[in-house]
Amino acid sequence: MARCFLQSSRTESVSSELYLDQSARYEIRDVRYEKMFSKILIANRGEIALRIIRACHELGIEAVAIYSEADKASPYLQLADEAICIGPAEVAASYLNIPRIISAAEIADVEAIHPGYGFLAENVEFARICRECGIIFVGPPVEAMELLGDKIKARNLARKVKVKVVPGSDGAVENESQALRFAAKFGYPVIIKAAAGGGGRGMRIVHNDITLRSAFDTAKAEAKAAFGDSSVYLEKFIVEPRHVEVQVLADNDGNALHFYERDCTIQRRYQKMIEESPCPVLDGRTREELCQAALRIIKDAKYVNAATVEFLLDKDKKFYFIEVNTRIQVEHPVTEMVTGHDLIKWQLKIASGQKIKLSQRNIKHAGVAIECRINAEDPENNFVSCPGTISRYVPPGGPGVRVDTHVHQGSAISPNYDSMISKIIVHQKTRADAIATMKRALREFIIEPVKTTIPACLEILSHNLFVKNKIDTGFVERHF
Secondary structure, eight states: OOOOOOOGGGGGGSOGGGTOOHHHHHHTHHHHHTOOOSEEEEOOOHHHHHHHHHHHHHTTOEEEEEEEGGGTTOGGGGGSSEEEEEEOSSGGGTTTOHHHHHHHHHHHTOSEEEOOSSTTTTOHHHHHHHHHTTOEESSOOHHHHHHHHSHHHHHHHHHHTTOOBOSBOSSOOOSHHHHHHHHHHHOSOEEEEESSOOTTTTOEEEOSHHHHHHHHHHHHHHHHHHHSOOOEEEEEOOSSOEEEEEEEEEOTTSOEEEEEEEEEEEEETTEEEEEEESOTTOOHHHHHHHHHHHHHHHHHTTOOEEEEEEEEEOTTSOEEEEEEEOSOOTTHHHHHHHHOOOHHHHHHHHHTTOOOOOOGGGOOOOSEEEEEEEESEEGGGTTEEOOEEOSEEEOOOSTTEEEEEOOOTTOEEOTTSOSEEEEEEEEESSHHHHHHHHHHHHHHOEEESSOOSHHHHHHHHHOHHHHTTOOOTTHHHHHO
16 A cells, blocks of 8 residues: 655645544634645546636646556646656556555645546545545545445435335345245346446346346346446336436535536447436426535435435326436536536545535526537447547637547557546527537537547437437437
8 A cells, every 4th residue: 555644735625534533623624614726647548637727727726647557648737737657557456546646646745636437536435545545535534425325225325315216125235036036026127236226237127027037147247347346236227217317516514506417318238328407308496406405415414515316206296316426527617617617627626625605596498408428339230339440630619619538649559458548518598509519519529530429429319219208218229
């Protein structure tokens, strides 16, 4: 394990609970709120690393980037104030290697680490080691991560604060016999879910006893491989739901605010493809109930920093809690466009000890934003990953268009990492205008010769049912 040390000049920025009793914490409160980090390390790569670098520089913070040998030629590293190589291309030896990342943080003498999304962003052990080493983790407290990172505990918390959850098992389902009894009680279809993770891993939808028997052990094995925990639970599968999530921020003083919702219904194999805000089928009353439900969960968990509370919305517009993502989301720019708030900056401010100097009525929601994730995948060949070198890259522009990316002409797309290479976000007054702008932007976007999901996104946006809001989470599988 990397050596842990803390210079005296850094103690004011470190989470006071490590060194001070409760009374002492309040004595320095006003001083603490005036502080901002001077230097942080970004424990990530690519688009989100560049996004955090830019937010840091606008706040006057020095940004230290880490990189693997596969990423050493990435131009965004030149925008960082410092860049440290942490190992070879393999993620286990670099971006998931906690000792090397902590060593880099200590060498650079940073006050905090921002994990971005993916990799170690929801890794409780990483957050705990940061705390033990006197480095602030830009994210929630370890205790909140442990609570909400376990989907079974999170479901119980939701029930406690009177938020509906999808009917499911009371705890982990230990064996096939228990699973069959649950299915007999609630009826098919049911869904098997990993208790410790997300992203579709360890998840199986089953429609009868035969498929349940075959899927149960497979789901447990996949959960063990992905998250180190084979625990699974069962839920009643809601037919043709929409996936809606609420963006929340909370500070160290118990203030928690929502920044409205995003609709993430367009998915493929549980991976989001297109997101928009607001959810086009929600009425004002249901929206308020949804957002308040999210806040009740966050407050009861004593959560701090950014979180996304996720729900399923059925055909009758009844919503059910499913999980909390204890990090910033890939689709956070959608919320930034419709609310005008920079969520990455808020993460850094909150982690440094600043209050959220807003009230809920200050947070307005204007217009419609849509995001398309552009992956280096071949839609005509079952979305197989397409690593390679980009020889021609022409991003879209014009009114209402934002592109978040780290690639450029000459970039090499590595097979070692996630295939997402760009995000296009558009913002217009109406949903129809936003769809038109996004389609125009997608047609302008040239990435060659690497295959991408641009054609697939165009097809979805042009589909009559998408335009009419008649979609659900199975839409892509059924129609494409």
